[in-house]
Amino acid sequence: MDWGSLSIIGMLASLIAASTPILLAALGEAVVERAGVLNLGVEGMMIIGAVAGFSAAVTTGSPWLGFLAGMGGGMALAVVFAVLTQGFLTNHVATGLALTLFGLGLSAMVGQSYVGQKPPRMPDINFGALSELPFLGRVLFSHDLIVYLGILLTILIWVFFRYVRAGLILRAVGENHDAAHGLGYRVILTRVAAILFGGAMAGLGGAYLSLARVPQWTEGMTAGSGWIALAIVVFASWRPERVLVGAYLFGGITILQLNLQAAGMTLSPAYLSMTPYLVTIIVLVLITRSRLSRSSQAPASLGRIFYAPR
Amino acid sequence: MIKIVKRPEPSSLAALMAPIIAIGITLIGCALLFLLLGKDPFTSVKALFWDPLFDPQIASFSRPQLLVKAAPIILIALGLSVGFQAGIWNIGAEGQYITGAIAATAVGLAFWGSDSIWVFPIMGLAGVLGGVAYAMVPAILRVQFGANEILVSLMLVYVAINLLAAMVTGPMKNPLAFGFPETRSFRDFPAAYNTEILDNSGLHYGVIATLLIVAIAYIVQTRHLFGFQVRVMGLAPKAARLSGVIPERMVVICFAISGGLAGLAGFFEVTGPAGKLTTEFGSGYGFTAIIVAFLGRLNPLGIVLAGLVLALTIIGGEIAQLTLNIPAAAVLVIQGMVLFFLLAADLFVRYRIKLSSKVAA
Numbered sequence: 296m297d298w299g300s301l302s303i304i305g306m307l308a309s310l311i312a313a314s315t316p317i318l319l320a321a322l323g324e325a326v327v328e329r330a331g332v333l334n335l336g337v338e339g340m341m342i343i344g345a346v347a348g349f350s351a352a353v354t355t356g357s358p359w360l361g362f363l364a365g366m367g368g369g370m371a372l373a374v375v376f377a378v379l380t381q382g383f384l385t386n387h388v389a390t391g392l393a394l395t396l397f398g399l400g401l402s403a404m405v406g407q408s409y410v411g412q413k414p415p416r417m418p419d420i421n422f423g424a425l426s427e428l429p430f431l432g433r434v435l436f437s438h439d440l441i442v443y444l445g446i447l448l449t450i451l452i453w454v455f456f457r458y459v460r461a462g463l464i465l466r467a468v469g470e471n472h473d474a475a476h477g478l479g480y481r482v483i484l485t486r487v488a489a490i491l492f493g494g495a496m497a498g499l500g501g502a503y504l505s506l507a508r509v510p511q512w513t514e515g516m517t518a519g520s521g522w523i524a525l526a527i528v529v530f531a532s533w534r535p536e537r538v539l540v541g542a543y544l545f546g547g548i549t550i551l552q553l554n555l556q557a558a559g560m561t562l563s564p565a566y567l568s569m570t571p572y573l574v575t576i577i578v579l580v581l582i583t584r585s586r587l588s589r590s591s592q593a594p595a596s597l598g599r600i601f602y603a604p605r
Numbered sequence: 606m607i608k609i610v611k612r613p614e615p616s617s618l619a620a621l622m623a624p625i626i627a628i629g630i631t632l633i634g635c636a637l638l639f640l641l642l643g644k645d646p647f648t649s650v651k652a653l654f655w656d657p658l659f660d661p662q663i664a665s666f667s668r669p670q671l672l673v674k675a676a677p678i679i680l681i682a683l684g685l686s687v688g689f690q691a692g693i694w695n696i697g698a699e700g701q702y703i704t705g706a707i708a709a710t711a712v713g714l715a716f717w718g719s720d721s722i723w724v725f726p727i728m729g730l731a732g733v734l735g736g737v738a739y740a741m742v743p744a745i746l747r748v749q750f751g752a753n754e755i756l757v758s759l760m761l762v763y764v765a766i767n768l769l770a771a772m773v774t775g776p777m778k779n780p781l782a783f784g785f786p787e788t789r790s791f792r793d794f795p796a797a798y799n800t801e802i803l804d805n806s807g808l809h810y811g812v813i814a815t816l817l818i819v820a821i822a823y824i825v826q827t828r829h830l831f832g833f834q835v836r837v838m839g840l841a842p843k844a845a846r847l848s849g850v851i852p853e854r855m856v857v858i859c860f861a862i863s864g865g866l867a868g869l870a871g872f873f874e875v876t877g878p879a880g881k882l883t884t885e886f887g888s889g890y891g892f893t894a895i896i897v898a899f900l901g902r903l904n905p906l907g908i909v910l911a912g913l914v915l916a917l918t919i920i921g922g923e924i925a926q927l928t929l930n931i932p933a934a935a936v937l938v939i940q941g942m943v944l945f946f947l948l949a950a951d952l953f954v955r956y957r958i959k960l961s962s963k964v965a966a
Contacts, residue, residue: 375945385948388694388755392895393948397941403934404642514934519763526756565771572760579757584750
C-alpha cells in the first residue's frame with residue numbers, strides 16, 4: 296500500500312468535520328440522559344433529521360433552512376417519544392427502539408424522490424490570514440459554521456450543567472425524580488424539554504451528515520452513528536467536555552480507516568469498516584471497567600419511569 | 606380533569622386487548638401516512654394486509670411465503686422473549702442470525718458434495734453455535750466488565766454485516782459466480798438443502814423446528830422452574846437473588862438461548878429460502894423479532910400470532926414495493942407504529958384513567 300498518500304494534516308482536518316454529526320447527537324443525548332431519560336431513538340431522530348434537512352435544503356436552495364428543518368424533524372420524532380414515555384409511562388428502551396425503526400422506515404419513504412440529488416453548498420467562512428497558518432490553518436480554520444457550533448454548544452452545555460439554575464434542576468430531576476418532585480420541581484416538564492432538545496440536536500447532526508459530510512441522501516445513511524453517539528455518552532460519563540473527546544476519537548478512527556482503504560491497504564475493506572464499531576465496544580468495556588471500582592456515574596434515575604399519584 | 610390511577614393488580618383483559626387495539630390503530634395510522642405521501646390510502650393498506658392472502662393473482666405465490674417469513678421471526682422472538690422477561694436486552698439478534706448462517710454455511714461448504722445424512726444436522730449445530738458464540742460477546746462483556754449489553758449487541762450487528770460482506774467477497778465466495786459477491790447455492794447440494802416438504806406450502810424443516818420450539822418454550826415458561834426464575838428476575842431482581850438466582854448466570858443463559866435460536870434461524874434460512882449467502886442476507890428479521898416478542902406479550906403462543914401478522918406486513922411490503930412503488934422500508938414504519946401503539950395501550954394494563962369533574966387542586 297501507499298503510505299505516502301496519507302496526510303496527517305488532511306486527516307486531522309477531516310476528523311473534526313467527521314465527528315460533528317456524532318458530537319451534536321451525543322451532546323443532545325447527554326442532556327436527555329442527565330434528566331433521567333434514556334432515549335435509544337437517536338439513530339431514528341438522526342436519520343429523520345438527515346432526510347428532513349436534505350429535502351428542505353434541496354427545495355429551498357438554502358442549507359441553513361435545511362439545518363432548521365433537520366432540527367424540526369428530529370424534534371418531531373422526539374415529541375412522539377416524549378408523549379409515550381412521559382404521558383403514557385412507557386418503557387424507555389422499547390420506545391426508543393420503536394423510534395429508531397420508525398425513523399429508519401419513514402426517512403426511506405420520504406427520501407425516495409431525493410436519491411441522487413445534490414444539496415446546495417454551504418458558503419465557506421473567510422478566516423483571512425488565519426487559514427494561511429501552517430498546520431493550524433488547515434486543521435482549525437477550514438471548516439463550516441456547524442463545526443464551530445458543535446464546539447460552542449459543548450461549552451454552553453458544560454456551563455449549563457454547572458452554573459445555570461435550570462441545568463442544576465435538570466440534573467436533580469435525573470438523579471432522583473421523587474425528591475425533585477417533592478421539592479416542587481416540574482419533573483415531566485423538565486424531561487419533555489430535555490427530550491425535545493435531544494431531538495433537535497440529533498436532527499441537526501443528521502442534517503449535517505446529509506448536507507455537508509456526505510453530501511447526498513441515501514437510505515440508511517446514518518449507518519449506526521446514532522448508536523455510536525449513545526455509546527459516547529456512556530464513554531463520556533455524561534459530561535459534555537468528554538463527549539467532545541469521545542466524538543473526536545471516533546471521528547479519528549473513521550477517517551483513519553477510510554484513508555487506509557483509499558491508500559489501498561491489502562485487507563478487505565469490510566474488515567476496515569468494522570473498526571469504528573469494534574473500537575466503540577472496546578472503549579465501552581474499558582471505561583465501564585475502570586469505573587466499576589469507583590461509584591457509577593450514571594444519573595441515578597436513568598430510564599426509570601416517573602409516576603406521581605396526582 | 607384526567608387522572609392516571611395505578612391499578613392494584615395489572616388488568617389481564619387490557620393486556621390481551623392491547624395488541625389487537627395496537628394493530629387496529631396501526632392500520633388507521635398507515636392509511637393516514639400513505640395519504641400524506643400522496644398514495645391512495647385504501648389501496649395501499651389493502652396491498653399490505655389483504656392482497657398477500659386473498660388477491661387471486663398474488664395469493665397463490667404469497668400465501669406460502671407467510672410460513673417462510675414467519676418461521677425465522679418467531680424463532681428469534683422466542684429466544685429474545687426469555688431475556689426480555691428477565692430485563693436482559695439482547696438487541697443484536699440480527700447479528701447472531703447472520704453469524705449463525707455464516708457458521709452453517711462454512712460447514713456446508715466444507716462438506717460440499719457429500720451425500721451423508723449427517724451434513725444437514727451438523728450444519729444446524731454449527732448455526733446454533735455460531736449464534737451462541739456471537740451472543741456470548743455482549744453477555745460476557747456485561748458480566749465481566751459491566752458493559753451495556755444493548756449497545757454492545759447492537760454494535761456487533763454492524764460488525765456482523767461487514768463480516769458477511771468479507772466472507773462472500775473473500776473466503777466463501779463462489780468461484781463460478783463471475784465476481785458476484787455470493788456463496789455457492791445449497792440448491793446444488795441436496796444433502797444440505799432445506800427443501801420444501803409440501804409443494805407450494807412454504808413448509809420446510811425450519812417451520813417444523815419452530816413449532817416444536819414453540820411447544821418447548823410454552824412448557825418451560827408455564828411449568829418449569831426456569832420460566833419462573835426468569836419472570837422473578839424481571840419483576841423483582843432482589844427477590845430473585847434471595848431465592849438463589851445468580852444474575853450473571855442468568856445473563857449468560859438468556860443470551861445463549863436467544864443467540865442460539867437466532868443462529869438456528871439463520872441456518873434454516875441460508876439452507877432453504879435464501880439458498881446462499883449474499884451481502885443482502887441480513888434482512889432485518891432480528892429487529893422485527895423484537896417487535897414480535899413485545900406484540901406477542903413475551904408469550905410463546907402470542908409470539909406465533911404476532912409473528913404471522915408481521916410476516917404478513919413484510920410480504921405485503923414486498924408486493925407494495927412492486928405494484929405501488931412504496932419503498933420496502935415502509936414495513937419498518939408499520940413495525941415502529943405497532944410498537945408505539947402497543948406500548949401506549951399498555952398504560953391501561955397497569956393504570957386506570959379517571960375522569961373527574963372537579964379540577965384538582
